[in-house]
Amino acid sequence: MPPARARSRRKQQAQLAERLRAEGRSWGEVAHVMRERYRVNARVGMRLARGWSQRQVAEMWSERWPADRKSDKAISYWELWPGPTGYEPSLTVLGRLAELYECHIVDLLADGPDHRSGDGAHRSHAALAPLAGEADERAVEKAAEQVAALEVHEIAAAVTRWTARLGEGRRGPILKLSAALSLAATLPDDAEPEPDPAPPGPDYTGVWRSRYLYTSSSRGPQQGEHYVVLRQDGSRLLGQSLPHTTGSRLELTLTISGMVxxxxxxxxxxxxGHYRGAEYHGTLQLLVNPSGREMAGRWVGFGKNFKVNTGEWDLTWVDHAVSQRVVREYHMRL
Incomplete structure (x- = not known):
């Protein structure tokens, strides 16, 4: 049993995370508070925000990606990085952790080096944030109304008084601001909203039932079936089968181009089974039904007799959701 002090700290962390979430904070924002308050790195902060142990994260990882199971030690190594005993997580690892934590990949690297101070555009945005970006829309409108009601000499007098209160040696920044405002007045007005982007194409992410046909030299016509989780990244589809009663594992890597x-x-x-854990691979081409719920085509692969084999393959949509609860419903169903 963990020491009482450790149990008390975990309880405090859980209560803090619960309160912040009740305020409407995102997981990234909660993790930021955890990182600042408990002096931990971004990856630990995100895990504390969710209230999970390293073992729980490893179990959820292994459940979602059964072909790439992880132990709590792997989670520990990633959290210890960039220390001397840690392992640097790859982009794939960070992407999967972000999916588990429901955050942006940047949230897991928020404690990394920040060199934006060398970017003049970033410095200007940061300097003017109190004047523009951080103000709510109504406050900006009110300020504009007040300025519009003043004469130029009145505005100049107000700025003069403001400069005097800032103290000696502050004339330089005021001149810079004056020059910037003059330049801005000559630029075209680009405040019009950008047109909405084109609507995205179909989203094929979800649970699909995969079925392919093949012929065994000793047993005749056969078929293989799996439930597969497809995850879409742009035009790419990455598929991984869910746990099967026989222990077989299937992976797909597809590119969508129109209806192909x-x-x-x-x-x-x-x-x-009959093939005793043998590994096979090949290519696949499918036509996508206009409904976006079916794909059918043929596979090509090599057999043990060094001949090229082929057969029918189809995918049928089952469920859009890929939450852990939904995915578990299809474990060991085939």
Missing amino acids: ASGTWSEKTSPT
């Missing part, structure tokens, strides 16, 4: 999905497949067969 093409790419590669790989399967590690059941360790106790």
Whole structure:
């Protein structure tokens, strides 16, 4: 059993996270508070924000990506980085952690080096934030109304009094601001809202039922079935099968171009089945049904006899949701 002090701290952290979430804070914002208050790095802060242990994170990872299982020690190594005993997480690892934590990948690197001070545009934005970006819209409108009601000499007098209160040696910044405002007045007005971007294409992310046909030299026509989680990244679809009763594992990497999905497949067969855990791979080309709920085509691969084999393959949409609760419903269903 953990010491009483550790239990008390975890309880405090959980209560803090619960209060911040009740205020409407995002996970990234909660993690920032955890990082500042408990002096931890961004990856630890995000885990504390969720109230999870390293073992819980590892278990959720292994459940979501069964072909790439992780232990709590792996989570620990990533959290210890960039220390001498830590391991640097790859972009793939950071992307998956962000998916588990429901945050942006940047939230997991928020404690990294910041060299934006060398960017003049960033410095100008930061300097003028109190005058513009940080003010609410109504406050900006009110200030504009007040300025519009003043004569130029009245505005000049107000600025003169403000400069005097700032003290000696402050004339330089005022002159810079004056020059910047003069330049801004000559530039075209680009305050019009940008047009809405074109609507995105179909989203194929979800749970799909995969079925392919093949012929065994000793058993005749056969078929393989899996429930597969497809995750879309732009025009790419990455698929990984959910736990199967036989222990076989299937992975898909597809590219969507119009109504055609093409790419590669790989399967590690059941360790106790006819092929004794053999690994096969090949290419795949599918036509996407206009409904976006079915894909059908053919696979090509190599058999043990060094001949090129082919057969039918189809994917049928089952569920859009890919939450842990939904995904678990399809574990061991085939």
